[in-house]
Amino acid sequence: MKPASPNKALPPSELNALLFSSRTDDNSARNWRLFSKALLDASGNAIFVLDPSGTVVLSNQRVQKSLGLFPGSLLPNTLPDFWPRVRQVIKDRKALSGLTVQAGESSYLARLAPMVFKDAFIGVLCVLEDRTELEKTTRKMIAYQELSRELDAIISSSDDGLFICDGSGTILRINAASERLNMVKAADVIGRNIHELVDEGYIDNSVTLKVTRSRRREHILQQTRSGKKLILTGNPVFNRSGELIRVVVNERDITEIDTLREELETQLAKNDQIQRRMQEMQIEELASGQIIARSANMVKALRQARKVSQVDSTVLLLGESGTGKGVAANLIHQHSDRAHNPMIIVNCGAIPETLVESELFGYEAGAFSGAAQHGKPGFFELADGGILFLDEVAELPIASQAKLLRFLEDGRVTRVGGTTPRALNVRVICATHRDLERMVAQGQFRLDLFYRLNVIPISIPPLREREACKLALIEHYIKHFNDKLKGCQPPRLSRRAMDALMAYHYPGNVRELMNICERLVVMSESAQIDVEDLPSALTSSLPPRIACGIGMMEAGQTLPQVMAAVERRLLNEALDKYGTQAKAASALGINQSTIARKLKRFQSA
Numbered sequence: 001m002k003p004a005s006p007n008k009a010l011p012p013s014e015l016n017a018l019l020f021s022s023r024t025d026d027n028s029a030r031n032w033r034l035f036s037k038a039l040l041d042a043s044g045n046a047i048f049v050l051d052p053s054g055t056v057v058l059s060n061q062r063v064q065k066s067l068g069l070f071p072g073s074l075l076p077n078t079l080p081d082f083w084p085r086v087r088q089v090i091k092d093r094k095a096l097s098g099l100t101v102q103a104g105e106s107s108y109l110a111r112l113a114p115m116v117f118k119d120a121f122i123g124v125l126c127v128l129e130d131r132t133e134l135e136k137t138t139r140k141m142i143a144y145q146e147l148s149r150e151l152d153a154i155i156s157s158s159d160d161g162l163f164i165c166d167g168s169g170t171i172l173r174i175n176a177a178s179e180r181l182n183m184v185k186a187a188d189v190i191g192r193n194i195h196e197l198v199d200e201g202y203i204d205n206s207v208t209l210k211v212t213r214s215r216r217r218e219h220i221l222q223q224t225r226s227g228k229k230l231i232l233t234g235n236p237v238f239n240r241s242g243e244l245i246r247v248v249v250n251e252r253d254i255t256e257i258d259t260l261r262e263e264l265e266t267q268l269a270k271n272d273q274i275q276r277r278m279q280e281m282q283i284e285e286l287a288s289g290q291i292i293a294r295s296a297n298m299v300k301a302l303r304q305a306r307k308v309s310q311v312d313s314t315v316l317l318l319g320e321s322g323t324g325k326g327v328a329a330n331l332i333h334q335h336s337d338r339a340h341n342p343m344i345i346v347n348c349g350a351i352p353e354t355l356v357e358s359e360l361f362g363y364e365a366g367a368f369s370g371a372a373q374h375g376k377p378g379f380f381e382l383a384d385g386g387i388l389f390l391d392e393v394a395e396l397p398i399a400s401q402a403k404l405l406r407f408l409e410d411g412r413v414t415r416v417g418g419t420t421p422r423a424l425n426v427r428v429i430c431a432t433h434r435d436l437e438r439m440v441a442q443g444q445f446r447l448d449l450f451y452r453l454n455v456i457p458i459s460i461p462p463l464r465e466r467e468a469c470k471l472a473l474i475e476h477y478i479k480h481f482n483d484k485l486k487g488c489q490p491p492r493l494s495r496r497a498m499d500a501l502m503a504y505h506y507p508g509n510v511r512e513l514m515n516i517c518e519r520l521v522v523m524s525e526s527a528q529i530d531v532e533d534l535p536s537a538l539t540s541s542l543p544p545r546i547a548c549g550i551g552m553m554e555a556g557q558t559l560p561q562v563m564a565a566v567e568r569r570l571l572n573e574a575l576d577k578y579g580t581q582a583k584a585a586s587a588l589g590i591n592q593s594t595i596a597r598k599l600k601r602f603q604s605a
């Protein structure tokens with residue numbers, strides 16, 4: 001701007017008269033003044049005029065409101081920091097611009113210009129532009145820029161793949177890890193829509209599309225073209241009006257974790273198998289091949305028996321007749337510190353009730369008519385240093401139950417007719433096929449004795465719940481009886497005969513299976529045993545089949561649930577039948593690690 005350089009200044013009195021006097025007023029001059037004021041008020045800026053002494057002679061509404069400068073106000077008093085700049089303009093009569101003025105919270109950009117009227121310098125025009133909002137916005141912009149730089153750094157330094165799409169699935173950005181994992185270049189995919197990439201077969205499944213449909217966090221597993229396994233997590237981002245504006249997808253490479261997990265599962269399955277085999281071997285070795293245990297439930301029962309053989313506690317063997325309670329008792333005995341001393345086996349149900357007490361606890365000379373002259377030791381005394389196995393313990397008369405309880409509590413017995421108790425070192429093992437709890441409820445068995453016996457209960461499962469044992473027992477006893485009775489090549493079982501033997505429920509358990517095998521060996525005339533050679537009770541039982549049809553579905557069940565149930569059943573049957581995961585896996589035609597994984601899933605379901 002061309003500087004004004006008038007050689008004279010208008011005296012203040014004249015200036016005031018010019019601006020405010022009504023003496024000279026006519027209508028048009030007053031209108032012109034009002035129009036000028038309206039013009040100044042309409043401006044978005046704060047505008048005021050100072051006379052050369054620094055007194056405000058004119059100010060628009062904005063100045064009055066925000067700076068409190070009215071005609072007559074002294075600038076040196078109101079804005080002392082700004083006054084020197086104004087003085088400079090008064091002195092030099094040259095305009096100044098780009099000045100900043102701070103007034104309270106507000107900040108202004110000021111321009112000062114000398115005012116000349118009729119060749120005389122009349123004062124200074126000050127135009128102040130409010131920069132407060134602009135500065136706030138600038139500060140925010142700087143903060144956003146910093147935040148954006150930080151986000152950039154975070155996104156690009158992440159080892160996980162990250163990509164961001166807008167609400168319609170158009171890719172906005174993708175980090176280096178994602179480029180690497182997906183073998184793509186950011187430049188090739190940014191700006192493209194996920195729909196297109198799926199259509200072109202670039203990706204087969206998109207978590208972004210899932211998120212856009214469900215509008216919530218989604219996960220999917222994805223295999224990349226390079227064979228990596230990724231777990232993709234898509235997170236929706238909404239604006240204030242609830243519109244989906246972004247989908248942020250995180251891609252985690254789980255190839256290594258998955259491989260490690262599989263290795264671990266295989267290792268665990270192997271360990272499990274080795275452990276089972278070792279247990280089987282220990283049990284087999286111990287019983288010189290006479291005990292057959294293939295089903296997990298039987299292996300578990302025998303493992304418990306082996307474990308308790310090391311302590312002197314009373315053991316209660318529970319199970320149906322013929323399941324192998326006597327076998328378990330033998331196992332405990334053979335493996336205990338008492339193995340070099342006898343195990344006296346007493347079938348409590350086989351002794352006449354009147355004789356039970358004297359048989360168990362012995363009697364003194366002349367205890368009753370017909371008693372031996374010098375008295376007789378009972379089974380307890382005979383078992384001193386060893387084990388007394390009370391089979392069918394539920395059949396003990398109540399009086400003997402009381403005496404047994406006393407022995408279990410103080411380790412002493414008193415012969416019938418005697419008065420002096422004898423201390424004995426006897427471990428007691430009891431067995432029963434009866435429901436002792438029910439007998440207690442019916443008053444047929446002492447509650448206190450039941451508690452005393454039930455310290456370590458071991459249940460021997462019935463043969464119908466031991467599929468894998470069945471097969472092994474049949475093979476074992478066919479060979480056993482053939483070796484014993486014939487000594488030639490044992491007969492082969494036809495498929496149908498084996499199926500019938502496997503399908504039969506054996507209410508008499510192993511004892512019945514042994515009898516059937518013995519009979520088959522004795523009766524067989526050819527090298528093969530066929531279904532016709534079997535007792536009629538067996539041939540009527542057909543192998544169980546898995547029913548299939550809509551009728552097998554329960555109300556509310558879904559196809560996946562039915563499939564899972566069938567899978568679970570087949571798996572359990574196979575495990576039961578083949579004993580080990582490896583054998584079951586090969587019979588089912590799947591990997592052992594798959595079996596291990598499925599079992600784990602079933603357990604946690």
Ligand SMILES: Nc1ncnc2c1ncn2[C@@H]1O[C@H](COP(=O)(O)OP(=O)(O)OP(=O)(O)O)[C@@H](O)[C@H]1O
Nearest residue numbers: 290291292293320321322323324325326327510511
């Ligand atoms: N796991 C097994 N392996 C081989 N033989 C077995 C097995 N279990 C039982 N047996 C045989 O079955 C027969 C019956 O077993 P055991 O006498 O032990 O049954 P139990 O349950 O004691 O029967 P009970 O209650 O009638 O006395 C025995 O000849 C035994 O050798």
